[in-house]
Amino acid sequence: EVVLTQSPGTLSLSPGEGATLSCRASQSVSSSYIAWYQQKPGQPPRLLIYAASSRATGIPDRFRGSGSGTYFTLTISRLEPEDFAVYYCQRFGSSFQYSFGQGTKLEIK
Amino acid sequence: QVQLVQSGAEVKKPGASVRLSCKTSGYTFTTYYIHWVRQAPGQGLQWMGIINPSGGSTNYAQNFQGRVTLTSDTSTTTVYMELTSLRSDDTAVFYCARGGYCSSTSCHPADAFDFWGQGTLVTVSS
Numbered sequence: 001e002v003v004l005t006q007s008p009g010t011l012s013l014s015p016g017e018g019a020t021l022s023c024r025a026s027q028s029v030s031s032s033y034i035a036w037y038q039q040k041p042g043q044p045p046r047l048l049i050y051a052a053s054s055r056a057t058g059i060p061d062r063f064r065g066s067g068s069g070t071y072f073t074l075t076i077s078r079l080e081p082e083d084f085a086v087y088y089c090q091r092f093g094s095s096f097q098y099s100f101g102q103g104t105k106l107e108i109k
Numbered sequence: 110q111v112q113l114v115q116s117g118a119e120v121k122k123p124g125a126s127v128r129l130s131c132k133t134s135g136y137t138f139t140t141y142y143i144h145w146v147r148q149a150p151g152q153g154l155q156w157m158g159i160i161n162p163s164g165g166s167t168n169y170a171q172n173f174q175g176r177v178t179l180t181s182d183t184s185t186t187t188v189y190m191e192l193t194s195l196r197s198d199d200t201a202v203f204y205c206a207r208g209g210y211c212s213s214t215s216c217h218p219a220d221a222f223d224f225w226g227q228g229t230l231v232t233v234s235s
Contacts, residue, residue, distance in 0.1 A: 035221035037154075044204050044225035045154065056223065088154055092208070092219045096168035098144070098156040 002026055002091050006101035012109040019076040021104045023089030028069045035090045036065055036074045038083075039103075045088060049074060076106075084108050111135040113143075113205050113226035120232045126193040129229050131205030138186040139163035142209035142218050145179065145190045148228075149201040157203075159218060160188060163211055195233045202228040 003026040013019055023034070031052035037045035047056040049065035052072055062077045076083055089101040116130040131143060145157040158169040160179040167179045178191045188205060205226040209218035 033219055037222075044206075044228050045222070046225070047221050047223050050221035050223075056221075090154075090221070092221070094219060096159055096218060098159070098170075100154040100156065103153045 001097065002029060002093070002099060004089055004091055004099055004101035006087075006089055006104045008104060009102075010105045010107060012107050013079055014109045015079050015081055017079050019079055019083075019106055021074040021076075021087050021089075021106070023067075023072045023074070023101050025070045025072070025091060029072075029091050030093070031068050031072075033091055033093045034065075034067070034072050035092070037088045037090065038085045039088065040085045048087075079106075081108075111207070111224045113207065113224055115203075115205060115226040115229045118230040118232070120234065121195050122235055123196055123233055125195050125233075126191060127195060127231055128189055128191045129203055129205075129231070131188045131190070131226050133186045133188070133207070136207075138181075138183060140210055141207045142211075142220075143179075143181070143188045144206045144208050144222060145177075146204045146206060146222075147199075147201045148204065149198070152201075157190070159209070161211065161216065161218070162186075162188065192231075195231075197233050199231065200233045202230050204228045 005024045007022045034052040036049040039045040053065045064075045086103045092098045112134045114132045147155045160167045162181040180189045206222035207224045208222035209220040
């Protein structure tokens with residue numbers, strides 16, 4: 001089973017700053033099978049990025065996904081107040097294997 | 110527009126079962142897979158299982174194998190999740206989510222979850 005480890009656990013930044021969130025896989029993963037989600041309190045997750053670097057419908061271009069192999073990143077430029085939330089990476093693949101990282105909390109400094 | 114609307118909150122005693130529903134609309138029900146995801150209070154997301162509403166084939170996470178059953182009703186475009194032998198650590202919000210699809214020639218279950226239900230809180234307490 002592929003285990004996803006996200007870092008840092010918590011990231012404290014100010015609006016206007018940039019954020020880099022990391023997701024490391026325990027073994028190599030096809031970029032096609034990596035997604036990122038944003039979750040705010042009391043809400044379901046929202047798909048931000050699929051196939052490691054493609055933005056989902058309606059996602060602003062300040063969100064950028066990248067990476068390959070075992071290391072993937074979500075970069076958020078010019079943080080807006082509504083960007084402070086918990087972010088999860090996800091891996092899905094053949095044989096009906098789906099897993100999430102433990103999440104990174106992005107909080108206002 | 111695509112919508113997944115889940116049933117309301119439940120309170121159950123340990124050892125009981127719960128059956129949750131996920132009513133879908135706004136797309137062809139039999140084209141897309143539906144997943145269920147558990148989120149315990151203050152915790153992360155845990156995948157539980159997947160169903161192909163076209164035919165009803167299922168796959169479950171090992172952690173839930175034997176306790177979870179997913180079913181679908183094409184007449185009402187609704188997916189159901191039953192979880193048995195409830196324990197206190199099953200207290201969580203359960204989400205349904207759409208992810209993966211079938212074309213006329215093949216199926217592609219490995220895909221991101223693009224639409225989610227609002228979640229259903231299940232509280233297990235004696």
